Amino acid sequence: MSDEIIIVGGGFAGLSAGVALAEAGKRVCLLEQKPHLGGRARSFADPTTGSIVDNGQHLFMGCYHATIKFLKTIGTLDRLHFQPRLNVPFLDRDGRLTRLDCPDLPSPLHLLMGVARSRSFTFKQKLEVVRLGDDVRRAGGEAAPTANESVTEWLSRRGQSEGLQRNFWDLLCIAAMNEDPRIASAQLFERVLRLALFSSPADSRLGIARVGLSDCYTAAASVFIEARGGQVHTGRNVKQLMIADGVCRGVDLGAGNVLEGASVISAAPWQQFATLMPGDLLRSEPFFAGALALRPAPIISINLWFDVPITDLEFVGLRGTNIQWLFDKSRILSASDHCIALVLSGAHEHVSRSKEELLAISLRELGEVLPSVRKAKLLHSLVIKERFATFSPSPEAELLRPNARTPIRGLFLAGDWTATGLPATIEGAVQSGYTAAKEVLG
Ligand SMILES: Cc1cc2nc3c(=O)[nH]c(=O)nc-3n(C[C@H](O)[C@H](O)[C@H](O)COP(=O)(O)OP(=O)(O)OC[C@H]3O[C@@H](n4cnc5c(N)ncnc54)[C@H](O)[C@@H]3O)c2cc1C
The missing domain is CATH 3.90.660.10 (Polyamine Oxidase; Chain A, domain 2)
Known part of the structure; x- marks a missing residue:
């Protein structure tokens, strides 16, 4: 049997898993179905203007430690620009410009001082932010969100007024979790707040790519993998995982082409992973429930x-x-x-x-x-x-996200939808890639 590790999917998760394995001396074969790498974080030239356009603007944060390590490893970290400290301008509908500009002070003073001197908040709202900050930092007891609480339910229970929710917390929730606060999991949101806002001033900074998103990582990660004996193929659609007797031995590429490997990491999104699994196994094994039920x-x-x-x-x-x-x-x-x-x-x-x-x-x-x-x-x-x-990061979704190690021997999962403890983000994807690589090596 081949000693190659097969990776399905060339987004942040697949490429970070590939880089970690190549760095550890493993031979990697990464298969991406599209003609280009990058998945949901990619850029392309607009056909009319020729301008480089992202599939959607992506923000990075100082707390993206795994992503920063990944970009450092492949030599592209300098393509991101991080703010010296958290500074977010807001424009109201009437054109009024305010800022949340956090000074260079130890956490949580940086945030509390930023809020205290911002014209974005009334005096009462500033006190509410301080109170929630205290809840988050104390982490536990009745202040903590429960497993089935939504962000709105938790914020209301913790005395955050409707105005503050609408003009501040809801914006953060939608930006960080891509979901309406009435639907999004409060536990996940609280973790985001702790990591992104209440950890350290450096972790709170926002980072923006100074080049098209794809140029931040796709070519450099491929070169890194190939320089260590691996292969990265685009335009290769995996039809199904080859699973028999509880063991995954490779992938089926269709038309009689199969590729055997020592292990397979699926770094495809949940809905595509579901099509890769033999149907009976997917439905009978509760571990894979998330692949069918996530929205x-x-x-x-x-x-x-x-x-x-x-x-x-x-x-x-x-x-x-x-x-x-x-x-x-x-x-x-x-x-x-x-x-x-x-x-x-x-x-x-x-x-x-x-x-x-x-x-x-x-x-x-x-x-x-x-x-x-x-x-x-x-x-x-x-x-x-x-x-x-x-x-959609609802409280129910949190219970459905699978770990990297599956009940099938030789099959591992990566991707922003796996159990990273983070919302679907670049950082979640990269962490998942590293975790899957570690499981393979372990
Ligand atoms: C518009 C938009 C804005 C976003 N903004 C932010 C942001 O500001 N900050 C942030 O951190 N995150 C943001 N995200 C989320 C972030 O882009 C994703 O969490 C991350 O890119 C997911 O990476 P992934 O590798 O897990 O999955 P993907 O990027 O989806 O990669 C999976 C790859 O697997 C391939 N694949 C699937 N099936 C097969 C198959 N059968 N055979 C071979 N290949 C297959 C797919 O083609 C794809 O390339 C945003 C996402 C979008 C769409």
């Missing part, structure tokens, strides 16, 4: 090209609008066009709207928060709907 949460990205710059902010959170974030892509990528990217996360109620409707909504809302837009000429637009952007 998706969509993200919509609206890219707009204007004839003139419309803002001097690199990015800004929008409050009171359907659109949640605006990124000045030309400023971020130092490009000469005037392209902005708008983000609509947790977009269940918008995903069935036509592209024309989404464009009309975004131009109307942009005109309200940024009057300069009304005078600018729209040259081109590109709406990207990612219907399966992430799994």
Whole structure:
């Protein structure tokens, strides 16, 4: 039998697993069904303008320790830019600009001081934030969220007013978890708050790629794997995992092509993993229940090209609008066009709207928060709907996420949907890749 480790899927999870195994001296064969690597975090050239566009703007954070290690290993960490400290501008519907600008103080003072001096909050709301911060840091007792509580239920129980929820916590929840706070798991949200906001000032910083997303990792990770004797193939669709007598011996590529390996890591998203498994096994083995029961949460990205710059902010959170974030892509990528990217996360109620409707909504809302837009000429637009952007992180979903080690010998799971303790993020995907690699090596 071959000593190769087969990896199915070339997103952050598959590539980080491949890099970790190659680094440990294993021969890796990574198979990606699409003609390109990158999965749900990728970039491409817009066919009309030639500008580099991401499938959706991605934010990194200082607390993405596994991701930072991965990018350092493949030599591309310098393609991300991290803020010196957490500094988030917000624009209200009436055009008022405020900031959460956290000073360089030890945690949690950095955040509390940032909130205390921000005009984003009333005095009462500032006290509410301090109280919740205290709950999160004490971690436990009746302040802690219960396993079946939603973010909204927990925040309300902990005395967070409706206004503060709407204008602050809900924005964070949707940005970090891609889900409506009435649906999202409070336990997961509390963990995100602890890691991202209440851990250290360095962990709270936001990071943005200064190049297209794919250029941050796909080619460099392939080169790393191939330089250590491995192979990375695109355009290779795995039809099924070869499982017999409780052992996975390889993958079936269809048309009589099979590939045998010492172990297989599936780094495909949950709904695609379900199609790789023999149906009877998938339904009879409770371990795999998540692959059938997790639900998706969509993200919509609206890219707009204007004839003139419309803002001097690199990015800004929008409050009171359907659109949640605006990124000045030309400023971020130092490009000469005037392209902005708008983000609509947790977009269940918008995903069935036509592209024309989404464009009309975004131009109307942009005109309200940024009057300069009304005078600018729209040259081109590109709406990207990612219907399966992430799994929906409800309290029920948390019980369904499987570990890397499966009941099938030789089969391991990676991917942002596995039991990482994090929402579906790049960091979750990379952590899952590292965990699966460790299990294979162990
Ligand atoms: C629009 C958008 C915005 C986002 N914003 C952020 C953000 O700001 N910050 C953040 O941290 N995260 C963000 N995320 C989430 C992040 O992109 C994902 O969590 C992460 O990329 C998932 O990586 P993965 O490797 O687990 O899965 P994927 O990237 O989906 O990779 C899986 C790969 O497996 C391949 N595959 C599937 N089936 C087969 C098969 N049968 N044979 C071969 N290959 C197969 C797929 O083609 C795919 O390339 C965002 C996601 C989207 C869509």
